[in-house]
Amino acid sequence: MMRPMRLGGKELLFGRGTLAHLADVKARKAVVVIGGDALVKTGLLDKALAYLDASGVEHATFNGVEPEPGLATVRKGASFMCEHEPDLIVALGGGSVMDAAKAMWIFYENPEIEGLEALQDKEKFPKLRKKARMVCIPTTAGTGSEVSRSIVIKDDETGIKHGIGNMEMMPDIAICDPETTLTLPPRLTAETGMDALTHALEALVSNRANMLSDLLAEKAFVDGFHALPKACTDPENLDYREKMLNASLLAGMAFTNVSLGIVHAVAHSLGSIFDLQHGLTNAVLLPYAVSFNKKDQHAAKIYERLEKQLGKDNLAKALIDLNLEVDIPLSLSRLVPDRESFLANLxxxxxxxxQDGCMKTNPVIPGASALSDFIMRAYDGPERL
Ligand SMILES: [Fe+2]
Structure with missing residues (x-):
């Protein structure tokens, strides 16, 4: 049976100059969460803080969310929030910052919660908004965390990345201003952009997909496919930045409702074991997943429809070419060159x-040996596509 769709929180803003909306958000005190000094250097943090100043909102900044954030950082941020008692949390950054800020929000509002395990039980998920509302302002075009119910947080002891999803974590306000992504370097533009394309393509073939998620995801995939190479080679062109940020937003709206598939399931696990970047791992796996999922007739039809729209005859191959164009490696062996160590962890x-939740919605649910074959093809490279 269809699950209720939810497209973002209370307010959704997108397009050039929308960062100014921050000056209209009513609050007493904000904690702004950022990843590091990059946003200080580019002046983006100051710009955001100036909007808060303009509306008389006091603020404190938590600076220091690492890529692929761990629970220790989340706890640190939550203590910072307990000290400052904000009624508004502003996450300004990429997916890691937004995910970490959402997790800090949970522990700030519910300090009695001990660890990530307690958040896995959907029925007992803690209530939020007793103390604060959440604004997400993405500075990368990829994760869609600004309109998603999900977070990925690493257990610092085991290295396992826990994916946690609950609509309670849907940010109240999303501000998607392409100007905030202008300074993103080509490598991150490529990796996060491929994450967005992966969200779109996995949502399209998800066994929970519906009419509305299809509309959102298809537009996201086609626009993103065309815009990504241009955003990498012409990074200061706001048109391409806007196309990518909107594609990420649309893909986020789709996947948060209908979930993902084999690429995310394997990328989460690879990330846990070998500490790889999320977008990069997705990008490498995506073409192989298209070949793998073609066994499903419905998925094959969707891929054919996309091939027609893109003017390509083989979507898997077109994705290999796209990776090549945006300078992403074509095989997992480039990410984990030690084959013995890879096989030892297979x-x-x-x-x-x-076990990953994303596997449940893949159009083809593999057994262990089919999954092993999929992974080893992606390890070996395009000659085994
Ligand atoms: Fe993702």
Whole structure:
């Protein structure tokens, strides 16, 4: 049966100059969460703080969310919030910053919660908004965390990345201003952009997909496919930045409702074991997933429809070419060159991937040996596509 759709929180802003909306957000005190000094250097933090100043909102900044954030950082941020008692949390950054800020929000509002395990039980998920509302302002075009119910947080002891999803974590306000992504370097533009394309393509073939998620995801995929190489080679062109940020937003709206598939399931597990970047791992796996999922007739039809729209005859191959164009490696062996170590971890990788929630909505649910074959094809490279 269809699940209720939810497209973002209370307010959704997108387009050039929308960062100024921050001056209209009513609050007493804000904690602004950022990743590091990059936003200080580019002046983006000051710009955001000036909007808060303009509306008389006091503010304190938590600076220091690492890529692929861990629970220790989340706890640090939550203590910072307990000290400053904000009624508004502003996450200004990429997916890691937004995910970490959402997690800090949970522990700030519910300091009695001990660890990430307590958040896995959907029925007992803690209530938010007793103390603060959340604004997300993405500075990368990829994760869609600004309109998603999900976070990925690493357990610092085991290295396992926990994906946690609950509509309670849907940010109240999303501000998607392409000007905030202008300074993103080509490498991150490519990796985060491929994450957005992966969200779109996995949502399209998800076994929970519906009419509305299809509309959003298809537009996201086609626009993103065309715009990504241009955003990498012409980074200061606001048109391409806007196309990518909107594609990320649309893909986020789609996947948060209908979930993802084999690429995310395996990428989460690879990330946990080998500490790889999320977008990069997705990008490498995506073409192989198209070949793998083609066995499903419905998925094959969707891929054919996309091939027609893009003017390509083979979507998997077109994605290999796209990776090549945006300078992304074509095989997992480039990310984990030590084959022996990769093989030694293969069983664990398969176990973790089969347990991952994203696998449930893949159009083809693999057994261990089919999954092993999929992973090894992606390890070996395009000649085994
Ligand atoms: Fe993702």
């Amino acid at each position: 069983d664990r990788l398969i176990d973790l991937s089969l």
